[in-house]
Amino acid sequence: MWQRAGGKKPGGGLTAQGAKSYRDAHPGSKLQTAVTTDPSKLKPGSKDAKRRASFCARMTGMKKKRTSEKNRNDPNAPVNKTLRDWNC
Structure with a gap:
């Protein structure tokens, strides 16, 4: 899940892995990582x-x-x- 440490950046926000995990858990979501x-x-x-x-x-x-x-x-x-x- 996106709540796990592997999906979070130490500086705050989600990693690409975290965003993908969130999208997998919430079909139709358009969550993207930071620019x-x-x-x-x-x-x-x-x-x-x-x-x-x-x-x-x-x-x-x-x-x-x-x-x-x-x-x-x-x-x-x-x-x-x-x-x-x-x-x-």
């Missing part, structure tokens, strides 16, 4: 670049509105690990 490519190497307007920009905008807003002051500045908080992984 971890450096933004300067992504072609502007590409599917991955748009997906990354959309995720970063959404997650940064969630960080501002739904994260406690303590976790907002904690580098090991899940929200901050995720934003780092996506290069936000």
